[in-house]
Amino acid sequence: MPASASSGRTDGRAARWAGQRxxxxxxxxxxxxxxxxxxxxxxxxxxxxxxxxxxxTRLYKHFTDATDIHRAIAARAVELINTELAPLWDLHGSPAxxxxxxxxxxxxxxxxxxxxxxxLSRLSLSGPDAVNDVKSTIGEHLTVLFEHYLAAFGLDTRVxxxxxxxxxxLVDASTAQWLKDTRGLEHAEFAGLLARWVWRIxxxxxxxxxxxxxxxxxxxxxxLAFPSARPEPG
Numbered sequence: 001m002p003a004s005a006s007s008g009r010t011d012g013r014a015a016r017w018a019g020q021r022x023x024x025x026x027x028x029x030x031x032x033x034x035x036x037x038x039x040x041x042x043x044x045x046x047x048x049x050x051x052x053x054x055x056x057t058r059l060y061k062h063f064t065d066a067t068d069i070h071r072a073i074a075a076r077a078v079e080l081i082n083t084e085l086a087p088l089w090d091l092h093g094s095p096a097x098x099x100x101x102x103x104x105x106x107x108x109x110x111x112x113x114x115x116x117x118x119x120l121s122r123l124s125l126s127g128p129d130a131v132n133d134v135k136s137t138i139g140e141h142l143t144v145l146f147e148h149y150l151a152a153f154g155l156d157t158r159v160x161x162x163x164x165x166x167x168x169x170l171v172d173a174s175t176a177q178w179l180k181d182t183r184g185l186e187h188a189e190f191a192g193l194l195a196r197w198v199w200r201i202x203x204x205x206x207x208x209x210x211x212x213x214x215x216x217x218x219x220x221x222x223x224l225a226f227p228s229a230r231p232e233p234g
Contacts, residue, residue: 024062029076041119074130081134096215103194110175139165155209163205167198
């Protein structure tokens with residue numbers, strides 16, 4: 001038998017195994033995400049295996065160790081978060097409308113994925129910091145947006161990044177605390193408060209440069225090249 005034919009079959013088997021292994025990894029990760037949503041952030045490999053309907057030892061045929069499993073979950077979570085927060089990348093209307101849309105999208109995602117958020121937050125203490133990756137992605141997008149408008153108004157664009165990341169930190173931290181203890185604040189009431197606080201940051205930044213903007217007046221959405229999402233934790 002020609003050596004090339006034998007080598008071809010070997011390469012083909014290796015490719016099929018790699019594809020099967022990757023497919024199974026994805027299936028186990030999806031099972032883990034279901035388990036987190038149903039049972040909470042205290043996820044064990046036993047719980048993942050139970051959700052996937054396999055023995056725990058089967059997991060380690062497709063993952064190096066528990067850390068590898070958690071990193072794969074974090075990477076998939078970042079993909080899902082970036083997709084579900086897509087409205088943040090296409091803001092339009094007046095400043096008030098853009099802020100309300102962004103704030104509501106963030107609150108809704110955290111409300112619907114609170115267990116996953118807590119899981120990722122705990123994971124960041126000893127592994128990939130998926131939560132920070134997502135917040136950084138949002139902050140980078142807002143920085144580009146802020147830089148455009150500051151430049152259009154003839155203001156100092158150096159403050160764009162600090163302002164953008166302060167907004168992200170405010171919304172994320174406030175929402176996380178609200179979800180732990182709403183203190184009787186309904187979603188709409190809380191979202192309105194956050195939107196007002198965010199506008200105060202934006203308004204103060206503009207007024208410091210002598211610009212007074214009507215929050216209810218439409219702003220043209222610029223055609224901007226936003227930075228791509230940050231690399232997945234690997």
